[in-house]
Amino acid sequence: MNGNLFDDLPLSDTSEEIIADGAMILRNFATAQQQVLLDAIRDIADISPFRHLVTPGGFTMSVAMTNCGSLGWASDRRGYRYEAIDPLTNRPWPDMPASFLQLAGAAAARAGFLDFIPDACLINRYEIGARLSLHQDRDEPDRTQPIVSVSLGIPAMFHFGGMQRSDAVKRFPLGHGDVVVWGGNARLAYHAIAPLKSAHHPLTGSMRFNLTFRKAG
Ligand code: MD3
Ligand code: FE
Numbered sequence: 001m002n003g004n005l006f007d008d009l010p011l012s013d014t015s016e017e018i019i020a021d022g023a024m025i026l027r028n029f030a031t032a033q034q035q036v037l038l039d040a041i042r043d044i045a046d047i048s049p050f051r052h053l054v055t056p057g058g059f060t061m062s063v064a065m066t067n068c069g070s071l072g073w074a075s076d077r078r079g080y081r082y083e084a085i086d087p088l089t090n091r092p093w094p095d096m097p098a099s100f101l102q103l104a105g106a107a108a109a110r111a112g113f114l115d116f117i118p119d120a121c122l123i124n125r126y127e128i129g130a131r132l133s134l135h136q137d138r139d140e141p142d143r144t145q146p147i148v149s150v151s152l153g154i155p156a157m158f159h160f161g162g163m164q165r166s167d168a169v170k171r172f173p174l175g176h177g178d179v180v181v182w183g184g185n186a187r188l189a190y191h192a193i194a195p196l197k198s199a200h201h202p203l204t205g206s207m208r209f210n211l212t213f214r215k216a217g
Contacts, residue, residue: 022184
């Protein structure tokens, strides 16, 4: 109800690190909102449940996904696309909570994107061992808009590559409350999440959640 026992203690790390041209990690930028964000994820999943999508190649993803906002990302044997209607419920995706919009806008502004208005938020849920293989996010037509990502729960190792699949990757740990803004030249970089190691977080148990805010329309 009141967050965790450490709510009133100062945060250890609120550093800001530019990791590439256009990419900035804001450590613990979302931590003060942790409970509001996790409550909102639960409310969204009550309407549009987490599901394991199938890729066009026929593989079932280990990450479970849902969305909020006017558009949601979907995948099936026919391809990847954004949809206004959740194909599982045949209803619109849940509205983007005001707390999500406020956080995404503040993070984008901090990294220099002053007019970021996301219309889609993809919510990824990882269990131990789940991973996201190397990919680019290229289903959004307006590449001048950044993507803002918010990590909650157990940590993950993020792999950040270059513009070609074969480029070397740099590794960055992403922990609870960390926010990353991906714009400019970083917007189309290859990236991945390594299989999650066993861990526990007081608010999410053995889960990791990642929100990615996008302008998809
Ligand atoms: C770099 N999600 O949903 S967040 C995704 O942690 C995705 O669930 C990962 O990759 C996750 O597509 C990584 C970091 C991230 C998100 C989007 C990016 C990095 C990005 C888009 C372009 C470049
Ligand atoms: Fe991605």
